Amino acid sequence: MAQMEDKIVLVTGAARGIGLAVAERMIEAGARVMLSDIDAEAGAAQARRLGERAAFQVHDVTVASQWDTVLEDLEQRWGGLDVTVNNAGIAQMGDIESCTPAQWQKTLEINLTAVMTGTQKSIPKIKARGGGAIVNIASIEGLIGEQMAMAYNAAKGGVRLFSKSAAIHCARSGYNIRVNCVCPGFIETAMVTDAVGSLGAEMAQQFQQALLARVPMGRLGHPREIANAVLFLASDDASFVTGSDLVVDGGHTAC
C-alpha cells in the first residue's frame, strides 16, 4: 500500500516551489491533495495538471474565514482532513536597521501567525478523522541568524517553537495528531531567486558566493528534497516523531 493511500492532504502556498513539490510527492504516494494559494491562475493550472486526485482553492492564509472555506470544501469534497502542510511564506530582505514596520508585520503575519491559524484550525478536523499530522515549513533561518533576514528569522524561530507547544498539547490530549517542522536550507525556488535579485547585481553575486561557501554539499537544495522530508513526517513512518525539527540543508547548519 502506498504511504499516503486514502489520505486527504492540504498544502498551502502550493502553486509553485516547495508547496507544489509537496503536492506532487503526496499524490505520488497515494493521497488526495487540496492545493491552496493566493495565485489563483497558477494554482488552478497545477491542480488540473496533477489530475483527479488534486483540487485547488484560492486561499490567503492570513484570512481566518478563508481557512474555514477551504476546510469546509475538503469536508464536502473528500470527507475531511488528515494532514495539513503549512507551507505558504514570503521572504523580504532587511536587517535590524532597515526593516520597516510594514515589512515586519507582513512577514510575521504570513510566516508565523497564519501558520498558527492553520495549525489551530486543522486540529479539530484531523481529530474528527481519528488523527493525522501537521507539518509546518520553518527554515534553518529559524535556527541561525541572518543579518539581512531579521523579520524572517523571528517568524521561522516562532514557527519551530509554537509547533513544539502544539505537538505537546496534541500528544497529551490523546489526539493522535503529530506536529513537526521541516527546516529547509537554501532551496532552488523563485523565493530565493527573487530575494537575492532584490539585493542588486553586485551584492547578489557576493551573497550567492558566500552562501554556497557555507553549504558543505556546495549546492542549493531541490524542492523535491524538501517534499521527501515532509512526506516522511506526514506518513505513519514517522509514527513516534512529534515536536521535532527535520533539518534538510546540505550540512549548512552543521558547521
Ligand SMILES: NC(=O)c1ccc[n+]([C@@H]2O[C@H](COP(=O)([O-])OP(=O)(O)OC[C@H]3O[C@@H](n4cnc5c(N)ncnc54)[C@H](O)[C@@H]3O)[C@@H](O)[C@H]2O)c1
Ligand atoms: N526556498 C528556500 O530556500 C526556503 C528555505 C527555507 C524555508 N522556505 C520556506 O518554504 C516555504 C515555501 O517557499 P518557496 O521557496 O517554495 O517559496 P515560493 O515563493 O516559491 O512559493 C511560495 C508560495 O506561497 C504563496 N503565498 C504567498 N503568500 C501567501 C498567502 N498569504 N497565502 C497563501 N499563499 C501565499 C505564493 O503565491 C507562492 O505560490 C516558505 O514558507 C518558505 O519560507 C523556503
